[in-house]
Amino acid sequence: xxxxxxxxxxxxxxxxxxxxxxxxxxxxxxxxxxxxxxxxxxxxxxxxxxxxxxxxxxxxxxxxxxxxxxxxxxxxxxxxxxxxxxxxxxxxxxxxxxxxxxxxxxxxxxxxxxxxxxxxxxxxxxxxxxxxxxxxxxxxxxxxxxxxxxxxxxxxxxx
Amino acid sequence: xxxxxxxxxxxxxxxxxxxxxxxxxxxxxxxxxxxxxxxxxxxxxxxxxxxxxxxxxxxxxxxxxxxxxxxxxxxxxxxxxxxxxxxxxxxxxxxxxxxxxxxxxxxxxxxxxxxxxxxxxxxxxxxxxxxxxxxxxxxxxxxxxxxxxxxxxxxxxxxxxxxxxxxxxxxxxxxxxxxxxxxxxxxxxxxxxxxxxxxxxxxxxxxxxxxxxxxxxxxxxxxxxxxxxxxxxxxxxxxxxxxxxxxxxxxxxxxxxxxxxxxxxxxxxxxxxxxxxxxxxxxxxxxxxxxxxxxxxxxxxxxxxxxxxxxxxxxxxxxxxxxxxxxxxxxxxxxxxxxxxxxxxxxxxxxxxxxxxxxxxxxxxxxxxxxxxxxxxxxxxxxxxxxxxxxxxxxxxxxxxxxxxxxxxxxxxxxxxxxxxxxxxxxxxxxxxxxxxxxxxxxxxxxxxxxxxxxxxxxxxxxxxxxxxxxxxxxxxxxxxxxxxxxxxxxxxxxxxxxxxxxxxxxxxxxxxxxxxxxxxxxxxxxxxxxxxxxxxxxxxxxxxxxxxxxxxxxxxxxxxxxxxxxxxxxxxxxxxxxxxxxxxxxxxxxxxxxxxxxxxxxxxxxxxxxxxxxxxxxxxxxxxxxxxxxxxxxxxxxxxxxxxxxxxxxxxxxxxxxxxxx
Numbered sequence: 001x002x003x004x005x006x007x008x009x010x011x012x013x014x015x016x017x018x019x020x021x022x023x024x025x026x027x028x029x030x031x032x033x034x035x036x037x038x039x040x041x042x043x044x045x046x047x048x049x050x051x052x053x054x055x056x057x058x059x060x061x062x063x064x065x066x067x068x069x070x071x072x073x074x075x076x077x078x079x080x081x082x083x084x085x086x087x088x089x090x091x092x093x094x095x096x097x098x099x100x101x102x103x104x105x106x107x108x109x110x111x112x113x114x115x116x117x118x119x120x121x122x123x124x125x126x127x128x129x130x131x132x133x134x135x136x137x138x139x140x141x142x143x144x145x146x147x148x149x150x151x152x153x154x155x156x157x158x159x
Numbered sequence: 160x161x162x163x164x165x166x167x168x169x170x171x172x173x174x175x176x177x178x179x180x181x182x183x184x185x186x187x188x189x190x191x192x193x194x195x196x197x198x199x200x201x202x203x204x205x206x207x208x209x210x211x212x213x214x215x216x217x218x219x220x221x222x223x224x225x226x227x228x229x230x231x232x233x234x235x236x237x238x239x240x241x242x243x244x245x246x247x248x249x250x251x252x253x254x255x256x257x258x259x260x261x262x263x264x265x266x267x268x269x270x271x272x273x274x275x276x277x278x279x280x281x282x283x284x285x286x287x288x289x290x291x292x293x294x295x296x297x298x299x300x301x302x303x304x305x306x307x308x309x310x311x312x313x314x315x316x317x318x319x320x321x322x323x324x325x326x327x328x329x330x331x332x333x334x335x336x337x338x339x340x341x342x343x344x345x346x347x348x349x350x351x352x353x354x355x356x357x358x359x360x361x362x363x364x365x366x367x368x369x370x371x372x373x374x375x376x377x378x379x380x381x382x383x384x385x386x387x388x389x390x391x392x393x394x395x396x397x398x399x400x401x402x403x404x405x406x407x408x409x410x411x412x413x414x415x416x417x418x419x420x421x422x423x424x425x426x427x428x429x430x431x432x433x434x435x436x437x438x439x440x441x442x443x444x445x446x447x448x449x450x451x452x453x454x455x456x457x458x459x460x461x462x463x464x465x466x467x468x469x470x471x472x473x474x475x476x477x478x479x480x481x482x483x484x485x486x487x488x489x490x491x492x493x494x495x496x497x498x499x500x501x502x503x504x505x506x507x508x509x510x511x512x513x514x515x516x517x518x519x520x521x522x523x524x525x526x527x528x529x530x531x532x533x534x535x536x537x538x539x540x541x542x543x544x545x546x547x548x549x550x551x552x553x554x555x556x557x558x559x560x561x562x563x564x565x566x567x568x569x570x571x572x573x574x575x576x577x578x579x580x581x582x583x584x585x586x587x588x589x590x591x592x593x594x595x596x597x598x599x600x601x602x603x604x605x606x607x608x609x610x611x612x613x614x615x616x617x618x619x620x621x622x623x624x625x626x627x628x629x630x631x632x633x634x635x636x637x638x639x640x641x642x643x644x645x646x647x648x649x650x651x652x653x654x655x656x657x658x659x660x661x662x663x664x665x666x667x668x669x670x671x672x673x674x675x676x677x678x679x680x681x682x683x684x685x686x687x688x689x690x691x692x693x694x695x696x697x698x699x700x701x702x703x704x705x706x707x708x709x710x711x712x713x714x715x716x717x718x719x720x721x722x723x724x725x726x727x728x729x730x731x732x733x734x735x736x737x738x739x740x741x742x743x744x745x746x747x748x749x750x751x752x753x754x755x756x757x758x759x760x761x762x763x764x765x766x767x768x769x770x771x772x773x774x775x776x777x778x779x780x781x782x783x784x785x786x787x788x789x790x791x792x793x794x795x796x797x798x799x800x801x802x803x804x805x806x807x808x809x810x811x812x813x814x815x816x817x818x819x820x821x822x
Contacts, residue, residue, distance in 0.1 A: 066763075
């Protein structure tokens with residue numbers, strides 16, 4: 001084979017692999033991405049039952065009900081709309097009422113969000129970014145999310 | 160005083176880096192040895208000052224000096240000493256300081272051990288290294304000063320994020336940074352070669368050990384991080400395709416490709432232009448990783464509290480270095496001479512295929528990681544790309560790579576014999592097929608996927624060993640002869656066999672863990688028994704205990720098999736009062752390479768406690784594989800050192816000629 005032919009073989013192989021990869025990526029992007037939504041957006045968009053998405057918002061105070069076999073029910077709210085959520089399993093360490101969470105799952109026929117994953121913030125200064133953005137937009141952002149407990153007296157200096 | 164000294168040392172390091180970025184380049188232009196040698200002394204002193212600065216911050220953390228904001232925010236006087244030290248890099252400012260310290264360390268190593276490099280090359284490499292250094296010193300001093308004081312010092316600190324108070328933190332970030340930053344050396348070499356417009360096999364011989372070293376650390380760092388997530392986060396998962404994890408995986412994939420293409424360049428003087436590009440891309444991906452983690456674009460346990468100014472600054476550094484180096488590449492790459500010819504089926508061809516698949520796989524990870532960010536910026540839609548995406552894209556690209564791995568080392572340079580290689584792999588192939596059949600029969604009813612993949616993994620492991628078996632003529636020659644031959648084999652041959660086998664072993668662990676993992680979630684009262692994966696786990700009692708800076712509730716479990724007690728597990732819930740946070744400490748019982756994993760949830764008023772119990776078959780292989788890969792890399796590295804130590808042209812040719820014949 002001449003140098004040119006060899007180079008063409010090489011380029012041909014490379015293009016073939018790239019084409020396959022591009023096809024895989026496009027296919028996967030169509031099927032496996034999850035959209036983020038707040039309860040308000042979920043109501044506006046009329047998300048179909050069974051379609052998976054990520055729900056973000058605050059756990060409404062006083063809405064947490066624990067059932068048999070680690071089943072839990074709680075409401076997720078963004079201030080305007082509220083969506084009931086059910087989940088079975090162990091909630092993260094930092095799951096509390098009044099805190100921002102993100103959960104993954106789908107709506108059932110009754111309009112209840114059946115979550116298979118619940119993520120809570122990692123530490124007291126962390127709030128899922130998508131949730132924080134939405135809360136700021138809708139005006140429900142409370143300043144004390146930024147505050148650090150036991151640090152109020154030196155807050156100004158520490159920053 | 161100490162804090163100011165540390166700050167001042169950092170400023171001096173910046174000044175030295177600035178000198179180092181300019182003077183040697185002028186020296187190289189004027190061919191002035193004295194000016195070029197400035198690079199060497201500045202690189203060494205710059206490291207000394209960076210180390211001094213780091214030592215100062217460590218001292219402040221160890222002595223709990225809460226008048227320093229960084230210490231106040233991330234330390235507590237009651238914190239155990241080990242976490243006072245590891246807490247130095249358990250926060251944004253400190254971790255950036257570690258980053259530049261390692262950068263300076265690598266520069267100093269080139270300066271110290273690079274006596275036999277061509278003088279202009281060494282000057283330019285160190286200058287390029289100093290450009291990166293100067294940018295990051297500026298970043299630290301301008302946006303993330305670790306030595307900032309608090310006007311009214313508080314009495315007690317805010318403690319380190321409890322999730323980070325773990326021995327994993329002592330090892331994971333330094334390892335990862337040694338890997339990330341280690342690739343800066345290959346980058347600097349590439350930039351220097353482009354400026355000089357000259358590149359040869361000696362260049363590759365120089366770059367390879369540095370790349371290999373960085374790759375070893377990155378491999379161990381990723382594996383360590385994965386194991387840490389596995390036991391610390393309490394979900395029993397070891398890889399989440401989280402953007403931050405992907406940020407470390409991308410340089411690893413590109414670095415692995417670089418490692419292989421550098422072999423072609425060193426042995427055959429081919430693929431020069433490509434190798435240079437890979438060296439640039441690998442470090443660019445490391446920078447991208449730093450940007451993703453440090454800018455606050457993503458939120459995770461890795462991203463400490465951040466502010467937008469930092470993100471913009473790192474983004475500027477990123478654009479400057481990636482844009483600059485790629486422009487330089489576009490401008491100068493055509494000046495580099497083309498290398499040797501090879502047939503498509505040859506060792507070079509196999510390595511090209513390896514590069515092609517690795518870089519494409521890397522590109523899919525890149526798309527999956529950055530597409531959500533780009534989409535949010537462009538349209539405002541928030542999406543998440545999770546494991547399904549990567550399973551559908553990354554896995555299909557990795558499969559042909561796995562099948563090709565055993566063939567590579569069996570093909571000759573220039574023109575290979577694929578039929579011959581296939582014949583030599585017959586034994587490995589047959590064993591792999593038998594494994595598949597047996598497993599499939601044994602797990603009848605289960606899917607065909609797991610047995611198939613384990614068969615592929617067996618093929619990779621046995622195929623990697625085939626090369627060694629062939630060369631030592633094991634089973635054909637008398638055993639003593641084989642042993643003698645095995646001793647005579649170059650270490651890099653052993654190294655690649657181990658590294659490739661490690662890949663297969665990790666795959667076995669991954670497939671077994673994901674397919675046959677059994678899980679049980681239950682609300683347990685004392686004396687309750689749960690059965691998981693053939694083991695009975697009984698909750699005995701719950702006790703309270705006071706730790707240095709936390710209170711913990713420890714649950715005691717007895718693990719039994721067929722009525723016999725085989726171990727005690729004591730997972731706990733820790734409550735850190737300073738931060739008002741609780742963490743779950745999972746407990747692990749290791750049986751061979753399998754593990755039983757117990758993690759706790761909430762406890763209820765009636766005395767019951769939510770418990771999550773997993774049986775994870777062969778899970779330890781997931782991390783044993785990368786350790787084996789790193790060990791293989793280390794073996795190769797010890798081989799390289801001999802050659803790097805003998806750079807005189809005649810001698811080098813002789814040694815590499817001998818190795819070439821053997822490899």
